[in-house]
Amino acid sequence: MLISKYSNPDFDPYQGESLGEPDDGPWIAPTATGPLAARVSIPGSKSLTNRELVLSALADGPSVLRRPLHSRDSALMVEALRALGAQIDEGEPGPFGPDLQVTPGELEGGASVDCGLAGTVMRFIPPVAALALGPVAFDGDESARRRPMRTTIDSLRTLGVEVNDDGRGALPFSLYGTGSVEGGELEIDASASSQFVSGLLLAAPRFSRGLHLRHRGEHLPSMPHIEMTIETLRQRGVRVDSPAEGEWIVAPGSIAARDVAIEPDLSNAAPFLAAALVAGGTVTVEGWPATTTQVGAHLARLLPRFGASVTSAEGALTVDGGAGVIGGIRLPGVDLDLSEGGELAPAIVALAALAEGPSRITGIGHLRGHETDRLAALAAEITALGGSVTELADGLAIEPRPLHGGLWHCYEDHRMATAGAIIGLAVEGVEVEDITVTSKTLPQFAELWTGALLGRTRPAVDPLGLM
Structure with missing residues (x-):
């Protein structure tokens, strides 16, 4: 189950701006209160x-x-x-x-x-x-x-x-x-x-x-x-x-x-599948291709490194996180080279920030030239919530520390916003500065996060007006 204190579904997916009232503040990330049993449909890659x-x-x-x-x-x-x-x-x-x-x-x-x-x-x-x-x-x-x-x-x-x-x-x-x-x-x-x-x-x-x-x-x-x-x-x-x-x-x-x-965007599935490890229970992404060139397919082998069970059947991928972080599961630290899947790094680093052991995520030095300097941004935001992250020449070193709520800056970067949402599942009071930046690649993110993870298979509010 998720508790959402705030959501702002009425934004234009093409501009990332509100269609109604002006933006009235950060999006308070929903905190998980129990295991999930979710099926999610993700828009195209x-x-x-x-x-x-x-x-x-x-x-x-x-x-x-x-x-x-x-x-x-x-x-x-x-x-x-x-x-x-x-x-x-x-x-x-x-x-x-x-x-x-x-x-x-x-x-x-x-x-x-x-x-x-x-x-x-x-x-x-x-x-x-x-x-x-x-x-x-x-x-x-x-x-x-x-x-x-x-x-x-x-x-x-x-x-x-x-x-x-x-x-x-x-x-x-x-x-x-x-x-x-x-x-x-x-x-x-x-x-x-x-x-x-x-x-x-x-x-x-x-x-x-x-x-x-x-x-x-x-x-x-x-x-x-x-x-x-x-x-x-x-x-x-x-x-x-x-x-x-x-x-x-x-x-x-x-x-x-x-x-x-067009196949579903498997990289955009990362925060949803990661949610199973944080909240516990299962998350299933529908329409998962049997073969693909998308880097998001690496999630099937990356998430088990944190203890997840991953199964694929009938065109869907399911991640079982057991009791999850909020249920007392202690995620192991990891040592991963993400040189072939750098866009998955924000979600993986968010999980590492909730793990019990230290992690090293390398092969991602090129992320300094993405929408923002993602290495500096992830280090700054996790550290601001009480964590400990050190920049390496080509990655990040994450030391486990208790996290607390606070403002999570997005730097106009959609994957920074979704990384904050992942941490917010386990840490009450995480406020994502501007959730509308997810309109870059997934305009329905807020609706899918607060709706699909509650059991719905499509956004509670259709931002494209086609339902």
């Missing part, structure tokens, strides 16, 4: 939705995306592709929003792209815009201007695209497309984000010579996201080879139109 949107806009005919994510990140991607000439219309309604029908158009410049805080938009759209004819300007939220972009900017220049960033290596910048990109050989350092690789690979079939891309840095984070990009390309008939680690060859050619069903 952001990573898959935005990759399929890009490929649909570059395809040789109309595509349909079924059960896509409708969130701020996906809305920004839709608007960016529309600005460049794609036609994107709403189709059949679904439980979390309508299908999307994408009809490619001639790529045109003379556009401005609002990246918001979406890494996929700021890193996937510039190579697409380079194929348009005319100028395209890019900017985003203030926080987005601190995210690394130099690799994208430098790679486009190497490919012969005119880019003006006044030497910042970051937003805002503009480019001037000539209607085509020759492609060919390219070396980059993608140590800061796998999205630099994915953005180039997605547009590469439309380059005159395709692309032979090599990563020259020592570290390449989030390889599963690159594997996801390669799989989506192959499913559309594009030839992609990887002759060596950190090397990819994309053949030039057409991108097939496709009718594709």
Whole structure:
């Protein structure tokens, strides 16, 4: 059972702002009072939705995306592709929003792209815009201007695209497309984000010579996201080879139109599955794919490290947390390398903060360049609640200490908000500064957290107005 002292369901999933009264303060995280028996439906994967949107806009005919994510990140991607000439219309309604029908158009410049805080938009759209004819300007939220972009900017220049960033290596910048990109050989350092690789690979079939891309840095984070990009390309008939680690060859050619069903976002399932370990009982996520390239699939092997029992049956994944933290279970400390699943780190670190033994979460140094510096943010917020977290060169060391309530800052970061919600299950009085930041990838989070964990399978209030 959950007790919720406050919730604010009436916000626009596309803007993360209230649709009614102005924001009236922090969201007091619900505290668990007993074991869960929850079944949760999670909206579509952001990573898959935005990759399929890009490929649909570059395809040789109309595509349909079924059960896509409708969130701020996906809305920004839709608007960016529309600005460049794609036609994107709403189709059949679904439980979390309508299908999307994408009809490619001639790529045109003379556009401005609002990246918001979406890494996929700021890193996937510039190579697409380079194929348009005319100028395209890019900017985003203030926080987005601190995210690394130099690799994208430098790679486009190497490919012969005119880019003006006044030497910042970051937003805002503009480019001037000539209607085509020759492609060919390219070396980059993608140590800061796998999205630099994915953005180039997605547009590469439309380059005159395709692309032979090599990563020259020592570290390449989030390889599963690159594997996801390669799989989506192959499913559309594009030839992609990887002759060596950190090397990819994309053949030039057409991108097939496709009718594709988007998988649930398994990374967004992380806080819900983690809740079983904190509150006790079981949480089942419906629609869990048997095979997937999503990094969220790693939860099935990560959560047992904390003592969970994980089972998969009939297209669903269930986590049993026994009595849970609030029932007296003492979670063991863990030593984990999350270099392939860094976006799961906030949820894992939140569990580690509630464990009885020390933990080390490594392989996540690149998270300093995400929506915020997640390592510094997690360390600061857990420490402010009485915990002890030390930053490492590529991760965090967490020492067990009793936690108390207090204000949990979000830093405009959706995964920081959900990490605070996890801790709040066991620690009374945790106030999440701005729960609406979850609109970036999961606008229904507050409703699912306070509703689905009570036994409902969809939001108590439908923020898309489709129920």
